Amino acid sequence: xxxxxxxxxxxxxxxxxxxxxxxxxxxxxxxxxxxxxxxxxxxxxxxxxxxxxxxxxxxxxxxxxxxxxxxxxxxxxxxxxxxxxxxxxxxxxxxxxxxxxxxxxxxxxxxxxxxxxxxxxxxxxxxxxxxxxxxxxxxxxxxxxxxxxxxxxxxxxxxxxxxxxxxxxxxxxxxxxxxxxxxxxxxxxxxxxxxxxxxxxxxxxxxxxxxxxxxxxxxxxxxxxxxxxxxxxxxxxxxxxxxxxxxxxxxx
Amino acid sequence: xxxxxxxxxxxxxxxxxxxxxxxxxxxxxxxxxxxxxxxxxxxxxxxxxxxxxxxxxxxxxxxxxxxxxxxxxxxxxxxxxxxxxxxxxxxxxxxxxxxxxxxxxxxxxxxxxxxxxxxxxxxxxxxxxxxxxxxxxxxxxxxxxxxxxxxxxxxxxxxxxxxxxxxxxxxxxxxxxxxxxxxxxxxxxxxxxxxxxxxxxxxxxxxxxxxxxxxxxxxxxxxxxxxxxxxxxxxxxxxxxxxxxxxxxxxxxxxxxxxxxxxxxxxxxxxxxxxxxxxxxxxxxxxxxxxxxxxxxxxxxxxxxxxxxxxxxxxxxxxxxxxxx
Amino acid sequence: xxxxxxxxxxxxxxxxxxxxxxxxxxxxxxxxxxxxxxxxxxxxxxxxxxxxxxxxxxxxxxxxxxxxxxxxxxxxxxxxxxxxxxxxxxxxxxxxxxxxxxxxxxxxxxxxxxxxxxxxxxxxxxxxxxxxxxxxxxxxxxxxxxxxxxxxxxxxxxxxxxxxxxxxxxxxxxxxxxxxxxxxxxxxxxxxxxxxxxxxxxxxxxxxxxxxxxxxxxxxxxxxxxxxxxxxxxxxxxxxxxxxxxxxxxxxxxxxxxxxxxxxxxxxxxxxxxxxxxxxxxxxxxxxxxxxxxxxxxxxxxxxxxxxxxxxxx
Numbered sequence: 001x002x003x004x005x006x007x008x009x010x011x012x013x014x015x016x017x018x019x020x021x022x023x024x025x026x027x028x029x030x031x032x033x034x035x036x037x038x039x040x041x042x043x044x045x046x047x048x049x050x051x052x053x054x055x056x057x058x059x060x061x062x063x064x065x066x067x068x069x070x071x072x073x074x075x076x077x078x079x080x081x082x083x084x085x086x087x088x089x090x091x092x093x094x095x096x097x098x099x100x101x102x103x104x105x106x107x108x109x110x111x112x113x114x115x116x117x118x119x120x121x122x123x124x125x126x127x128x129x130x131x132x133x134x135x136x137x138x139x140x141x142x143x144x145x146x147x148x149x150x151x152x153x154x155x156x157x158x159x160x161x162x163x164x165x166x167x168x169x170x171x172x173x174x175x176x177x178x179x180x181x182x183x184x185x186x187x188x189x190x191x192x193x194x195x196x197x198x199x200x201x202x203x204x205x206x207x208x209x210x211x212x213x214x215x216x217x218x219x220x221x222x223x224x225x226x227x228x229x230x231x232x233x234x235x236x237x238x239x240x241x242x243x244x245x246x247x248x249x250x251x252x
Numbered sequence: 253x254x255x256x257x258x259x260x261x262x263x264x265x266x267x268x269x270x271x272x273x274x275x276x277x278x279x280x281x282x283x284x285x286x287x288x289x290x291x292x293x294x295x296x297x298x299x300x301x302x303x304x305x306x307x308x309x310x311x312x313x314x315x316x317x318x319x320x321x322x323x324x325x326x327x328x329x330x331x332x333x334x335x336x337x338x339x340x341x342x343x344x345x346x347x348x349x350x351x352x353x354x355x356x357x358x359x360x361x362x363x364x365x366x367x368x369x370x371x372x373x374x375x376x377x378x379x380x381x382x383x384x385x386x387x388x389x390x391x392x393x394x395x396x397x398x399x400x401x402x403x404x405x406x407x408x409x410x411x412x413x414x415x416x417x418x419x420x421x422x423x424x425x426x427x428x429x430x431x432x433x434x435x436x437x438x439x440x441x442x443x444x445x446x447x448x449x450x451x452x453x454x455x456x457x458x459x460x461x462x463x464x465x466x467x468x469x470x471x472x473x474x475x476x477x478x479x480x481x482x483x484x485x486x487x488x489x490x491x492x493x494x495x496x497x498x499x500x501x502x503x504x505x506x507x508x509x510x511x512x513x514x515x516x517x518x519x520x521x522x523x524x525x526x527x528x529x530x531x532x533x534x535x536x537x538x539x540x541x542x543x544x545x546x547x548x549x550x551x552x553x554x555x556x557x558x559x560x561x562x563x564x565x566x567x568x569x570x571x572x573x574x575x576x577x
Numbered sequence: 578x579x580x581x582x583x584x585x586x587x588x589x590x591x592x593x594x595x596x597x598x599x600x601x602x603x604x605x606x607x608x609x610x611x612x613x614x615x616x617x618x619x620x621x622x623x624x625x626x627x628x629x630x631x632x633x634x635x636x637x638x639x640x641x642x643x644x645x646x647x648x649x650x651x652x653x654x655x656x657x658x659x660x661x662x663x664x665x666x667x668x669x670x671x672x673x674x675x676x677x678x679x680x681x682x683x684x685x686x687x688x689x690x691x692x693x694x695x696x697x698x699x700x701x702x703x704x705x706x707x708x709x710x711x712x713x714x715x716x717x718x719x720x721x722x723x724x725x726x727x728x729x730x731x732x733x734x735x736x737x738x739x740x741x742x743x744x745x746x747x748x749x750x751x752x753x754x755x756x757x758x759x760x761x762x763x764x765x766x767x768x769x770x771x772x773x774x775x776x777x778x779x780x781x782x783x784x785x786x787x788x789x790x791x792x793x794x795x796x797x798x799x800x801x802x803x804x805x806x807x808x809x810x811x812x813x814x815x816x817x818x819x820x821x822x823x824x825x826x827x828x829x830x831x832x833x834x835x836x837x838x839x840x841x842x843x844x845x846x847x848x849x850x851x852x853x854x855x856x857x858x859x860x861x862x863x864x865x866x867x868x869x870x871x872x873x874x875x876x877x878x879x880x881x882x883x884x885x886x887x888x889x890x891x
Binding site: 083092103113 | 770771782
């Protein structure tokens, strides 16, 4: 059986008195879309930080395509093909949307080039335009990222992530704060990406999760409390109680 | 590095005395005394930088004004009390005028703009003191009742004045400890040092708090300058190099931490004194005496900066950074 | 480079190129002297702009490289080496090596710590040079001869020295503009904009910044070699931290992140200093006040609004 694309083994992280991540072991297989859901405070953000390399776990390991990357900083993991998007939009506000994506395209090249102007180079611009078009931003290519609407910037985040030619995508609440039209477009886009690469999707939007996911994992209090096919998890009483139960109780 | 005007007792660098315990004790005390003058500068600087996020290169100018006013007041009236009161008072006034007129507009600007503006202030004040007091260095006399030496241990004399400086420094440290740790204003200062935006949200009159803090810093700088006068030369620009050292201290100690600046000041002061004491004779073993005499002090200064670089390499936020914002 | 910046650059260079003939016509050889100083500091300020204006690295120790470049020439001459190529090669090389060391340590930090640590290194170098008694120590040392480029370039002639320096400035502008628009430059600029993002994309930002720091240091070292030739004097005072502050001020005055802005800033600062010191011996009071006023009354840079389009394009 081939190695999972992304894997955590018994990941543990303590902050002060509590365990933000408690023996979390999850896998992401090539081509699958694995959604991680959980109530606020479940430890999703901490988990993402440890996967991306911004936070070192107290215990446990993070593996990418079979290699132990636990000690590697974010840029090394990204260079391997583990590309993330941020929950709070993180782009280059004083660059145009096109230049933003061009930087992501550039990230796949190596070496130092000091002379030729980069912005007008088709080797960077063409793939960048293509990614922008996929995400519905082709008409906004020359707008400064700081001037884009919130939904457009979320789309830009995704365009940048895609332009970096990921082997595994770590998407941290990509639909956060998006209107219904933008959300629908992004869900369609993610659906087309399924199968081509592994996607670990952290999300609150249940419609998106159950429409897209091949597998769902429920996180609560830093622990994995349920994992499996979407329908199985949806009907799991423990999962419902911990997470979906919040909404059920609220609607009583 | 400021040049010592007169050796107020003690000193001497003959190679054969390097091993004497008495010399070591003397040098250590010199280091502690230097550390106390540094601490007074650093304490104000760390508060201003930590709470108001203001890089104030003109803090050294406040030190200089304190030294000038104290020296000339004492020369005129021979009263330590008057000299100190005038020096501290005048500097606080200047500081508050600067704060209200200039720094208030700088708090929201980025560090570069603050550097530029306060650099302009350095030029301004360096020339201003020359205009008022003339270009030659001012003589600052040691107050009569603090002149002379005292025997710390049999056969080990030490200048009373330097002991007085150490005493004042410790007293101020105690005062600040009580102020910051056990008063309401102190609580605000501590909160501000770790989270600036929070104190605004608490509804405190930020403007007034900032002005008070700035005034406190100015007063401490003036006290430092006033006391340093008899030991270092009172001249235009005396505060510039000393300021850099104070910045080194607050960065080593952790920006926003008074305790950190106290300990860092001691580290720097003692390292400096030990460096000066031992580097010259050590060098003299390798090169000529005159080369050692000129290279020694410079290399001692170099050591301080190397120390800072080493500490920052392992602890980029300093030794005692306040709990994060 | 935008059309406006190109126009400003060409205009500035044209003005600079005309200084010797104009000075000759007015019989004011002193203008050439001042202009040479302007050009030298323009190169230094430009080199700082690359890492500060474009890279966001606020180095407060750049004068150290001016000093290293100067001392490379001064020490060489004192030891009998007068070859110009050797001088300038040593100046750039030594500065590059020192920049590498400083960068490796400093670039792990950021913000105020970075500013202080670069300042500290500059002070270290300052005190080290002050301790070199055989090269003048505190008092400095006269440099008896200029860098020798044979019959190609006679640096004894002030006008020749000026055009030599101007040629270096042109080269620096050309290289600098290429650099900031190249792939390398885009990485540096993006890292200034959002470092976390760059790491998340896989860029080894530290490596890029280190290289930029080294390039900047070497460029400033060249300016130092030119300075030694102009002042014919070697002194540690050239690398005192207040000098670093002056260079930084030239960058800020002219408008950071424009390359030509700092060149103009150098001209403004040095000409202002010259004019004011001629008016009164208390010129520093006036210069200081002007600097404070400039900061309080303007946003980004004095001329940045004129040189760069708004909103600031990447």
